[in-house]
Amino acid sequence: MENLICLEHVSKSYSKYPVLNDLSLTIGKGRIVGVLGPNGCGKTTLFKILAGLIHDYSGNITIEGHRPDIHTKSILSYLPEKTYFENETSIKTTISLFNDFYSDFDKEKALDMLNRFRLTPDMRLKSMSKGMQEKLQLILVMSRSAKVYLLDEPLSGVDPATRDTILDTILTNYNENATVILSTHLIYDVERIFDDVILMGYGHLIAADSADNIRAQSGKSLDEYFREVFKC
């Protein structure tokens, strides 16, 4: 299995507070990877560094052999945790934006997914529920043909049925040349989707292994394993 992403001794602090502490790991191609860890453990910071949004860190990161730069941004599709569109924006506008910005954006695919998710182009964000907004953001991100999909908490704050639809979308869009990296708290509901798991705690890497290996070695589900590692 080729390594798509390599991290070597990556550290990042915010005002002397170490958020990422000497992180070294590799992520392969064609994998669905779960990044798990308690709040504040550095998941979002890690995602932002990979997405090329944070540049002052120490250590080496390569994505397809490149440091995070213009090239990696073009092959990486990032779904941030917070909605970044203004309330007045219509779905139609968000699709136009993505279509303009990204040469690999598949408008037909996006419109098709909108339809399946029962959203219409004329809807405005302000009149959409959180679940609907999450679906829209996911559609936009997944309609690009990227090599890396970075999804930061795509499932938080949505109802179980929407969660299942989102997971189905991720599975349907699976392609062996791309890798999906997603962070979540909802391990129990979601864990069977993961090939590999990166477990982070307080900036450190606690475990990085295939999900089935962790299950076989610990005799536990990922959810139980997580709880055991982080119990107070």
Next chain:
Amino acid sequence: MFAENQYDASIPIYQQIVIRIKEQIFMKTWKPGEKIPAVRDLALSMGVNPNTMQKALMELEREGLLYAERTTGRFVTSDSALIESTHKEAAHRMIREFLERMEKLGYQKEDIKKEIERIE
């Protein structure tokens, strides 16, 4: 797809898929010699990751229940004797587990046979 399937997350998922597919083969839902669906479609219908499905299918190939033809796809074996013996093996494993648990309740084989007759 994702929701309709339940798995025990404390056991490697691919092992559970292997069992499910074996059931399809034993029950002749997938007939000997028949072509099976593509990995991707199977993964979707069982609500799992395609890599996990691939791992399960390779395990079944190793056991001889499935075989792959490079350009055409994957097929159930035509070896009915192998299917039958694997089927029996699975049944025996379950019976042994059942007998162990019944023993803990104080039931021996003869008592169990009598009780089975009594139940509708």
